[in-house]
Amino acid sequence: MPIEDYSAAAQKIAAFLKTLTTTGGLRLKYRITAGEGAADPDKLEAREIYVELAGPDAGLLTQRGGELLRALEHVAAKIIRLENEEHDKVSFDANQFKAIRARELRMAAETAAERVRKTGQPFSFAPMSSRERRMLHLAFRGFTDLETSSTGEGNFRFVVAHPKGFDTSKLASLSAARPQSQSRPSSRPQSGGRGRR
Numbered sequence: 001m002p003i004e005d006y007s008a009a010a011q012k013i014a015a016f017l018k019t020l021t022t023t024g025g026l027r028l029k030y031r032i033t034a035g036e037g038a039a040d041p042d043k044l045e046a047r048e049i050y051v052e053l054a055g056p057d058a059g060l061l062t063q064r065g066g067e068l069l070r071a072l073e074h075v076a077a078k079i080i081r082l083e084n085e086e087h088d089k090v091s092f093d094a095n096q097f098k099a100i101r102a103r104e105l106r107m108a109a110e111t112a113a114e115r116v117r118k119t120g121q122p123f124s125f126a127p128m129s130s131r132e133r134r135m136l137h138l139a140f141r142g143f144t145d146l147e148t149s150s151t152g153e154g155n156f157r158f159v160v161a162h163p164k165g166f167d168t169s170k171l172a173s174l175s176a177a178r179p180q181s182q183s184r185p186s187s188r189p190q191s192g193g194r195g196r197r
Contacts, residue, residue: 003034003048003049003080003082003089006034006035006048006049007034009034009049009080010032010034010049012079012080013032013049013051013076013079013080013090014030014032016075016076016079017030017051020072026055026057026060027055027056027057028053028054028055028057028058028061029053029054029055030051030052030053030054031051031052032049032050032051033049033050033051033052034048034049034050035048037050038050038091040091040102042102042106043138044102044105044106044135044138044139045088045091045102045131045135046088046089047088047089047090047091048089048090049076049080049089049090049091050091050093051072051076051090051091051092051093052093052094053069053092053093053094053095054094054095058094058095059094059095061092061094061097062094062095062097066097066098066101069092069093069094069097069098070129070131072092073087073090073091073092074087076090076092077089077090087131088131088134101132102135105132105135105136105139106139108125108136109136109139109140109143109161112125112161113140113143113146113161116146116161116162116163117145117146117163120163121162122160122161122162122163122166122170123160123161123162124151124158124159124160124161125158125159125160125161126158127152127155127156127157127158128158128159130157133150133157133158133159136148136159137150137159140161144164145163145164146161146162146163146164147161147162147163147164147165147166148160148161148162149162149168
């Protein structure tokens with residue numbers, strides 16, 4: 001369901017950001033784009049509202065893999081009353097952090113696609129957020145000979161790239177074989193079910 005009133009939604013997000021910068025003392029500037037202009041040119045995000053953040057404290061938002069940036073997105077989505085499955089309609093970025101991450105995911109998808117084609121075997125990525133998993137699935141749309149699936153649970157859910165028609169019932173063994181102690185999600189493809197560490 002699309003956001004019906006972009007102007008009202010943008011005003012609510014601007015009020016939230018103003019509170020952060022005045023009461024919260026964060027030194028940030030922001031630009032909010034809503035509607036068609038907010039669309040992701042790479043089509044990896046379904047955003048309808050795009051918030052670009054800059055300033056002396058922008059680096060705080062991108063620490064720990066962009067944890068605070070994702071938290072701001074979540075709060076903004078709640079403020080404009082989006083359902084959980086619609087949260088990716090609001091996207092925040094700071095210092096091109098997410099744009100760079102999207103490029104990394106696209107390159108990782110291309111590398112994994114090449115490996116799957118060469119070996120005929122599935123490759124798994126390290127666990128990542130649901131938004132990044134969705135971006136990875138979208139990055140594979142252009143590969144007609146390959147498919148992706150998500151497996152694992154909670155914070156340990158990850159994407160597996162495999163040849164089209166692959167028996168996905170075998171993917172459960174990849175999840176069972178993956179170490180559960182990975183800290184920082186990565187886009188680096190993993191061979192079979194072996195973890196990177």
